[in-house]
Amino acid sequence: MARARNRIAGVISVFGELLITAGLVLGLFVAYSLWWTNVLADRAAGRDGNQVRDNWAAQGPGALDTKDGIGFLHVPAMGDDEILVKKGTDSETLNNGVAGYYTAPIKSALPQDKQGNFTLAAHRDGHGAKFHNIHKLKSGDPIVFESKDTWFVYKVYKTLPETTKYNVDVLQPVPKESGKKQPGRYITLTTCTPMYTSDYRYIVWGELSRTEKVDANRTPPAELR
Template sequence: MSVRLIVRTFSELCITGGALIILFVLYVLFWTGVKAAGATEGQIDGLQDRWARGAVSAPAPTVSPASSPTANAPTSAAPAPAAYPDGKAFAMLYIPRLGKGWEWPILENTKVGTLQKGLGHYRGTASLGATGNFAVAGHRRTYGDPFKDFPKLRPGDAVIVTDGTTWFTYRIDKEPYRTVPSDTGVIDPVPRKSGFDGPGRYLTLTTCDPEWGSSHRLIAWAHLDATQPVTDGRPAAFHS
């Protein structure tokens, strides 16, 4: 094989590799955003249509399964948290700090496909407004970049959520906390490292860190500050 052929083959491979890299970057930066925009708009439209028809996605009651008592076990287990319809949007979340038009649907579960359509509610955590920890995950980058500006969150910032009947205004308690993916205690009913010292009505937001990686997680904790019916209009927190 001649030197000229080797050089030409190598050059062609470099061009092909470069083209593939460019296509991949375009997919990550552009096409996932286009897909997310369509999917998210569809979720929002469907959710608002259901609300207009008076259909609200309330969590379904759960009953603990019966079990035979033993000498070392209680006769009944504590009931599990109520669950929203799996994979379905049930609420809208707004964070004024992240932009005037920042709004995202919340769907039930945090599966890969679900987070491509909006934010995901961690199954097994508290329902919206209830005692416990209402925990929500979202992408930092790709699929619309919902939490791109997550590090901008500050104590006192409003996180506003509605289920179509009630506005729930939570307030951030501290700047985002950085941890590792295995630190599941951040979504406990009383989340570890949050500074909360007992049961309450909490909200946890989670996303990846660094911005284009996933080696760590950023966490923001908030407490329920106020509620009001949607018939009273938008909360003042939208303008604070």
């Protein structure tokens, strides 16, 4: 009887040790996913962002796009960090701590286009988590895109806190789901929701309010001061 109890106690002890080990492994994985990937992504985005600004300083007037990124997104309601914007929304691009503009399933317009929808995606958690605070955006809040020679100032007019990940209509040139019916110059931010999942998508729509030329000192518009 005592021997059987000892065997049971031994099994329980081994099982407990396995649970502790599994918990430690899980904790390390969470730390990697939610902290270390942010560190690596921010480093990569910082290098690429510096390269973009170096290119701007070295080049005369020219095309908006560059191989390193097209400019920087500034969203005061989400925080003070500038967000480098690159082409594409694949994981290889977004995992480097940037926002990417869509090339598919519906091709994004670019800010300088006379009309269309500038559609962007970024991670909400891990890999830089650039859209982590997207839920803080409210109607009237500014979203500013900085290119080499122009500030594009958008104002939020509608949010959609949850929609299916398959809802590509939010990316249409005229985002009718946001209430718009006529062509204009729109911006759409998309990311995963709820936090720490990828089950649904959170959407924010804005409309171009005005543009400002970048001066020699790159003085930001009033919305960023």
